[in-house]
Amino acid sequence: MQTERDPCEPGVVLRGMLAVLLACVACGLCWLLWSAPLAPGLGDAVRAASAQSGIANPVTAVLLDFRGYDTLLEIAVMTSTLVGVWALGPAPKLHERPPSPVLLGLDSALIPFAAVICGYLLWVGATRAGGAFQAGSVLAATGVLFILSGRRPRLGLPDAPMRWGVVLGLATFLVVALAVMGDGRQFLEYPPGSTKTLILVIEAAATVSIAVILAGLFIGGRPDREP
Amino acid sequence: MNGLTVFALTGVGLLVIGLWALVLRAHLIRKVLALNVMGSGVFLVLVGAGAAPDPVPQAMVITGIVVTVSATALALALVLRIDTATGKPTLPEDRERDLMDEHWQ
Numbered sequence: 001m002q003t004e005r006d007p008c009e010p011g012v013v014l015r016g017m018l019a020v021l022l023a024c025v026a027c028g029l030c031w032l033l034w035s036a037p038l039a040p041g042l043g044d045a046v047r048a049a050s051a052q053s054g055i056a057n058p059v060t061a062v063l064l065d066f067r068g069y070d071t072l073l074e075i076a077v078m079t080s081t082l083v084g085v086w087a088l089g090p091a092p093k094l095h096e097r098p099p100s101p102v103l104l105g106l107d108s109a110l111i112p113f114a115a116v117i118c119g120y121l122l123w124v125g126a127t128r129a130g131g132a133f134q135a136g137s138v139l140a141a142t143g144v145l146f147i148l149s150g151r152r153p154r155l156g157l158p159d160a161p162m163r164w165g166v167v168l169g170l171a172t173f174l175v176v177a178l179a180v181m182g183d184g185r186q187f188l189e190y191p192p193g194s195t196k197t198l199i200l201v202i203e204a205a206a207t208v209s210i211a212v213i214l215a216g217l218f219i220g221g222r223p224d225r226e227p
Numbered sequence: 228m229n230g231l232t233v234f235a236l237t238g239v240g241l242l243v244i245g246l247w248a249l250v251l252r253a254h255l256i257r258k259v260l261a262l263n264v265m266g267s268g269v270f271l272v273l274v275g276a277g278a279a280p281d282p283v284p285q286a287m288v289i290t291g292i293v294v295t296v297s298a299t300a301l302a303l304a305l306v307l308r309i310d311t312a313t314g315k316p317t318l319p320e321d322r323e324r325d326l327m328d329e330h331w332q
Contacts, residue, residue: 009324009325010251015251018247018250018251022243022246022247023243025242025243025246026239026240026242026243029239029242029272030231030236030239033231033235033239033272033276034231042281042282042283043280043281043282043283046282046283058282059282059285059286059289061282062282062283062285062286067283067286070286070287070290071290074290074293074294077293077294077297078293078294078297081297081298081300081301084301084304085300085301085304088304088305088307088308089308092307131289133289133293210293213297214296217296217297217300217301217304218300220300220303220304220307221304
């Protein structure tokens, strides 16, 4: 028990004032939640409109059809985050020790599964819980396993710079959003009938981009081979 | 029917705990963690305040989680940069403070 306090530390009075303030905030929020009448919500509106979007899962329908603009900007946020991290400097060194054999063994068991899970999540997003973000996170976890173990995927992938993968999702989304604009339709207003195909194309591209961006954020800086 | 469910109440609690740590802790990684706890509280209020699940707030929360993850990664990269540039992971006005809170009890 040490009673002497560093003069730089916030004192008891300050802490007490903060506690009172935060208690007021909590009570105010609780009172608001208690007393304010609940709006009926948009669930019925979404259910009524989901027949026209061709996507049975209401959350996916909201994400990519009714509120596609949010999702587009979200991918833009992720892309610009990676640009920000790369701007801060080169990536720190990760491989100071060789990876343990347990990790390598786990890799060979998990990575094939992860690829299957990723594809399943992407496809099932149309009807149940799933979608581009979930699939992209699983794929990103695979990328992190690769980074941690220092292995490289031997899939004959084209030796393209990482930045192509980073912008793929945003670019596809923008191209599709602009391409559907003919016939008096607006930005992001998919033509009826082909909504599901277009959403699947966007989701597949977004999955790749989300995975590359999340793995790139894990690296924590600009990789060696990127300019 | 009101919106004060167990989930919303937990969310308000998380928000207040996060705000407390955000103001009082000097270590920048603790501040980043506090922001994340606050964000989780806000998401819990958004999703849990209604009686029935509503797809629109759920979609907003998915968007919010992804943005939070991106923002956290950028914040951590900035903390690393501040640490290498100045030698201490704090804001300038907190340089002299005890980062591990070993001296207050």
